[in-house]
Amino acid sequence: MLRLILRRLALLVPTLFGLSVLLFLWVRALPGGPAAALLGERATPEAVAEINRLYGFDRPLHEQYVRYLGQLLQGNFGTSLTTRRPVMEEFTNRFPATVELTIWAILIAVVVGIALGYVAARRHGSLVDNAAVVASLVGVTVPVFFLAFILKFVFAVRLGWFPSTGRQSNDIDATHYTNLYVLDGILTGEWDAAWDAVLHLVLPALALASIPLAIIARMTRSSVIEVQSSDYVRTAVAKGLRPPRVRNRVLLRNALLPVATTIGLQVGLLLSGAVLTETVFSYPGIGGFLATAISSADYPVLQGFILLIALVYALVNLAVDISYGIIDPRLRTR
Amino acid sequence: MSAQDDAVTTPRDDEAPALLQVRDLEVTFTTDAGPVVAVSGVSFDVRAGQTVAIVGESGSGKSTVAAAVLGLLPRNGRVTAGSVTLDGQSLLGLSQRRLQRLRGRVLGLVPQDPMTNLNPTATIGRQLVETLEDTGTASGKEARDRAVELLTEAGIGQAEERIAAYPHQFSGGMRQRALIAIGLSASPELLVADEPTSALDVTVQQVVLDRMEQLTAARGTAVMLITHDLGLAADRASDVLVMYRGELVESGPALTLLREPTHEYTKRLLAAAPSLASRRIEIAKQTGAEDAVEGDDLLARTDGHETGTDEPPLIRVENLRKVFPGARRGLFGREPDVVAVDDVSFDMPRGRTVAIVGESGSGKSTVARMLLHLLEPTSGRVLLEGQEVDARRQADEIAFRRRVQPVFQDPYSSLDPLFTVFRTIEEPLRAHGYGDARTRSQRVYELLDQVALPAAMARRYPAELSGGQRQRVAIARALALQPDVVVCDEAVSALDVIVQSQILHLLADLQERLGLTYLFISHDLAVVRQIADHTCVMEKGRIVEQGPTDVVFDSPEEPYTQRLLAAIPGRSLELSL
Known part of the structure; x- marks a missing residue:
């Protein structure tokens, strides 16, 4: 097991290196460039050249890359061209917000998805089942940003049930330790702050959860259908187990193994879904900031943020892979 | 007791009243094509402590009867007529709650396939303890101790440690023992054993069944044994019921039924059952005395290489050895290498059948794969007409494959489900550039005729064929290129x-007509005796004994061969016949 972890961590080095090269080339292939973004459309060629010289963008590409790599190896991700703050600082400021949103989205997707899939499978072929199948199909096909707009328009703008933007209302003065606002509110006993943060999270988390929820529901449904007709479930019934034990220890435990794999994959995908959702709800996470960085061609932010997201993605996947061994005894190394 | 009605409905006066009474049972399945009656008019009794066997081929409805008794019919199945009573209480129409209380304590089950019937995510001990707890037999520490006891009783050594193992860490035989321990854990009055050992090797089968017999006898448990094996039924049960297409065609005391079968189907079943007494299928005798004499001639030559005859064998296998590297372990370690095949040599005379018998894991299939050039030997060689085929020269390799063709075990997975029968048989012809479309088509129909399949079958897909028909297609495909050698790896297992016997006759017939040479791999000694001229017995990668089939069977020298022979079910049946 330790061997596996070490090997996977070692593999991260070439992966991230390759990604840094690709990213470096990709951001420079974007139309416009930082000078045009800074100076606007009517900038004189002299001013653009001056800006490019200032930031070193006039140097040959390989020279720029070597300098960038040198900084990276010292843990320096550069400085944002628009905010003038270190990229790392911008990332750590915003990352907890995205983590909080992702956690809520995953919770919704897992709890609702598994429940929906299970109920559909137990009533296989019924109206409930068919409705769940159709709903999950819709869930997978509707684009996240579209759903986000609809949710915002109906529940925030029209009905006013939830706030439409941000993480916290301005009139709330909350203490922050972890920068996970709900957790902070609970830790400090500032219940109004916690509740306010929850209200802000509901709509974006729902929008973000839609696709993984649908996928998890479908996976759970097919897995439960398969396991409930398996020989060992029949044997569990035949040997006289009580129905709750058959359901929880035998049926669900085995049916959820493939679902766990799916959940692991979805966690990674959520990070990309967060970019769209955060933009729609002006949610101050890394996603929204990344979207602005694209339009302002903020090279250091784009390179640094995507590299860091890739690192997080890889670590999450590793953690998921390790957890399989804990969930499924057959995968445990002897 | 020859008339079935007497045996079924009239309880014998001197016996205790029946524990289980099944009367006019009818089970119907709802399918897309409408209702299908799977079982009808089935009546029988099982008395306390008695073992009754239900025998039939797959699809005969024997497992459906078992499921109906246990209230475990699949969702689309329903008991549509008749009654099932246990101790005078009806088992039909009970609520799930009432049934759950009966299960384990009154009705036990030992299911068919040990590989799929244990929960893969719970330890063996857990699966016993939960049964003991939910049936109210024992709980807590007591349940754990009882679980260890039950496993020990079922013949699992070091049960104290093994209780913490997961099913995947157990062999098939050990899993089946664990399932027997589970089935008997709450001391049921009736144990339904549904093909409890059909997935196990013959020697393991015997030990497991012996153990089950001891345990049920000690508890006075009645056993309803479901099996396809008439010999096994005769060995283990006092009464045998024969089912055919959902109906009970004959029943009675085991020996009477086997000695004087009255129903046509039972007679066919008996005639087809391979047993120790059976002799080699002799097509020669039917085709004429001349051939038979020639056959005897060849038989004398079977062991030619031992006595130094000059006629070279078609295939000679010399000192074949295969070592698989051990699995990785830890950072640098490796498990020891596995010697799957060790120093195996034998000759295959032209037009004869050489069989390799052994239990699973004996290396017999590895030998077959090396002979087919599907696996490279670690050392040793395979000579075809005295020539070693250089696997690196593609032309030689292709020529070799044309002459040596396989027929594999599972007719359900060895045919491409998306190919019609025609395409399956035509494919090797096309691959080897045989003729044009017309001659290929002619050849396909010729082959279908040879394996006794109607021409109309050509357009069907594997899913539309029965197991026997599929195996005929596989044989036709193997014969398409007019090979000299056919390697049958568990081809009839x-x-x-009855289908098995038909395929064996087909193989013997084809051998006679086309002069084929067979390598016949099987775990079933009775089948080997029917088809082989020369038999090699393999154990742990080595050939422990080989010689003319009759000699090996009638006077086995090695203790291992003797053990294998002794384990064949149905010996009692033969002795009494």
């Missing part, structure tokens, strides 16, 4: 006895 998955088939019901």
Whole structure:
């Protein structure tokens, strides 16, 4: 097991290196460039050249890359061209917000998805089942940003049930330790702050959860259908187990193994879904900031943020892979 | 007791009243094509402590009867007529709650396939303890101790440690023992054993069944044994019921039924059952005395290489050895290498059948794969007409494959489900550039005729064929290129006895007509005796004994061969016949 972890961590080095090269080339292939973004459309060629010289963008590409790599190896991700703050600082400021949103989205997707899939499978072929199948199909096909707009328009703008933007209302003065606002509110006993943060999270988390929820529901449904007709479930019934034990220890435990794999994959995908959702709800996470960085061609932010997201993605996947061994005894190394 | 009605409905006066009474049972399945009656008019009794066997081929409805008794019919199945009573109480129409209380304590089950019937995510001990707890037999520490006791009783050594193992860490035989321990854990009055050992090797089968017999006898448990194996039924049960297409065609005391079968189907089943007494299928005798004499001639030559005859064998296998590297372990370690095949040599005379018998894991299939050039030997060689085929020269390799063709075990998975029968048989012809479309088509129909399949079958897909028909297609495909050698790896193991006997006759017939040479791999000694001229017995990668089939069977020298022979079910049946 330790061997596996070490090997996977070692593999991260070439992966991230390759990604840094690709990213470096990709951001420079974007139309416009930082000078045009800074100076606007009517900038004189002299001013653009001056800006490019200032930031070193006039140097040959390989020279720029070597300098960038040198900084990276010292843990320096550069400085944002628009905010003038270190990229790392911008990332750590915003990352907890995205983590909080992702956690809520995953919770919704897992709890609702598994429940929906299970109920559909137990009533296989019924109206409930068919409705769940159709709903999950819709869930997978509707684009996240579209759903986000609809949710915002109906529940925030029209009905006013939830706030439409941000993480916290301005009139709330909350203490922050972890920068996970709900957790902070609970830790400090500032219940109004916690509740306010929850209200802000509901709509974006729902929008973000839609696709993984649908996928998890479908996976759970097919897995439960398969396991409930398996020989060992029949044997569990035949040997006289009580129905709750058959359901929880035998049926669900085995049916959820493939679902766990799916959940692991979805966690990674959520990070990309967060970019769209955060933009729609002006949610101050890394996603929204990344979207602005694209339009302002903020090279250091784009390179640094995507590299860091890739690192997080890889670590999450590793953690998921390790957890399989804990969930499924057959995968445990002897 | 020859008339079935007497045996079924009249309880014998001197016996205790029946524990289980099944009367006019009818089970119907709802399918897309409408209702299908799977079982009808089935009546029988099982008295306390008695073992009753239900025998039939797959699809005969024997497992459906078992499921109906246990209230475990699949969702689309329903008991549509008749009654099932246990101790005078009806088992039909009970609520799930009432049934759950009966299960384990009154009705036990030992299911068919040990590989799929244990929960893969719970330890063996857990699966016993939860049964003891939910049936109210024992709980807590007591349940754990009882679990260890039950496993020990079922013949699992070091049960104290093994209780913490997961099913995947157990062999098939050990899993089946664990399932027997589970089935008997709450001391049921009736144990339904549904093909409890059909997935196990013959020697393991015997030990497991012996153990089950001891345990049920000690508890006075009645046993309803479901099996496709008439010999096994005769060995283990006092009464045998024969089912055919959902109906009970004959029943009675085991020996009477086997000695004087009255129903046509039972007679066919008996005639088809391979047993120790059976002799080699002799097609020669039917085709004429001349051939038979020639056959005897060849038989004398079978062991030619031992006595130094000059006629070279078609295939000579010399000192074949295969070592698989051990699995990785830890950072640098490796498990020891596995010697799957060790120093195996034998000759295959032209037009004869050489069989390799052994239990699973004996290396017999590895030998077959090396002979087919599907696996490279670690050392040793395979000579075809005295020539070693250089696997690196593609032309030689292709020529070799044309002459040596396989027929595999599972007719359900060895045919491409998306190919019609025609395409399956035509494919090797096309691959080897045989003729044009017309001659290929002619050849396909010729081959279908040779394996006795109607021409109309050509357009069907594997899913539309029965197991026997599929195996005929596989044989036709193997014969398409007019090979000299056909390697049959467990080619009849998955088939019901009657179909099995038909395929064996087909193989013998084809050998006679086309002069084929067979390598016949099987775990079933009775089948080997029917088809082989020369038999090699393999154990742990080595050939422990080989010689003319009759000699090996009638006077086995090695203790291992003797053990294998002794384990064949149905010996009692033969002795009494």
